[in-house]
Amino acid sequence: MLSRRNFTKRSLASFLLTALPSVVFAKNKIINYKLSAEKSNFNFDKNFTSNLWLYNHENPGPLLKANKGDILKVNFTNNLDEPTSIHWHGIKNINKMDGVPYLTQDPVQPGETFSYEFPVNQSGTYWYHAHFESWKQVAKGLYGPLVVNDKTDDLIEDDIVILADDWRLNKKYQIDKKSFGSLMDWSHAGRVGNWLTMNGKKSPQYSIKANSLARLRFINASNARILKFGSSLKNNNIIAIDGVTVKPMLVKDFTLAPGQRIDLLINSVDLLKVDFFEISHTKQLKAFTLNVTKANNKTRDITNINFTSNWILPKLNKAKIINIRMQGGAMGNLSKANFDGVEKDFRSLATEDKKLWAFNKEIGSYEYLLAKVKLNQVVILDVWNDTRWPHSMHLHGNHFFVKSKEFKDNIDYISRDTYLMQAGEKAKLIFLADNPGKWLFHCHMLEHAASGMISYIDVA
């Protein structure tokens, strides 16, 4: 296990070993961006100014765009008073660019700059967010969308990111800081908010062209809220899940757990407007509206757009099985667990250490090695959610295959990077470990991750 102190030395050594001559990237186009983490003002309500932490003072952070095959180069400056780092959620990244403090890089200190540079070889909807005390930094607004286009996207007239967040604000529209670290939240569903925004706004309006195609890219950046969307359309046409193109699927509504993405294709022929709702509660909220403008005249034929997934389930006969039993939380069955090498009872873990969740009776952290895996081995994470809570399980640096019960008429495996596991559910998350490095596996309910539901898998 790597201590924080030794991190710099070790990572420098491994960097020297793995550094590639720059000529490898020579053909690829480099897309440059500048991001800075800032203390920013933002108005949720015109009478109140809230203090948020934002990238480039924007809520959400700027849309980063690249084409498949480009190199994304993000020059990042930390203008906060505390360390931070950026994780590129869903990107099959180079490990040292993955943005996990102490595991893949030193945290970026106040005033410091760090240059993230990595190829984007898969198209789709991704996002980036702070990964240092993310339960706090993400709650304050440190995230933004990342979209990688491929040729199919040229055929689509309107491309709209819908980044949803569930803020917890007090009566003065300030981030409710008093509740940060609430043991109640951390042991239950996580920090659930009271102010839902789409791209920072309450029920915004967007326009799309008539007789054309629009792609909506939903991202759930909430700390813990599981969102569910429906619309005024009879069906919603899902074309991608967690960035990965799927055979189009018609659904009435869809669930989006923290960290997940879903892309819809909207054919605007015969439409005047479409309303979208957040429907996880009996009292549904208007999420946003699409107004159809009359600009275009030719009718689009969408049959010539080929949405298919070219991901192939690896052969499972030689797979390495890693058993993961998730336990803990309120009303759970975790009586004892190991924390920093010491076995402790649940009550003292909760009250003394604010640790509440475990994998295989270990309280996790960025330094908890769950398993070692050989490069190019097929891995099955055999996960059992033995808690009374749903958890949004995310693997860094890799997509995995999962037989989701969520899309009823789709019995195939789907490829995703974040999977919502219901209380009691058992699921096999399957991936080909062809990406070397230390990859986090954690719950994306950020309070759960902070209080133990986190580990890494070492692929070497």
Ligand code: C2O
């Ligand atoms: Cu989007 Cu480790 O997370």
Ligand code: CU
């Ligand atoms: Cu969780």
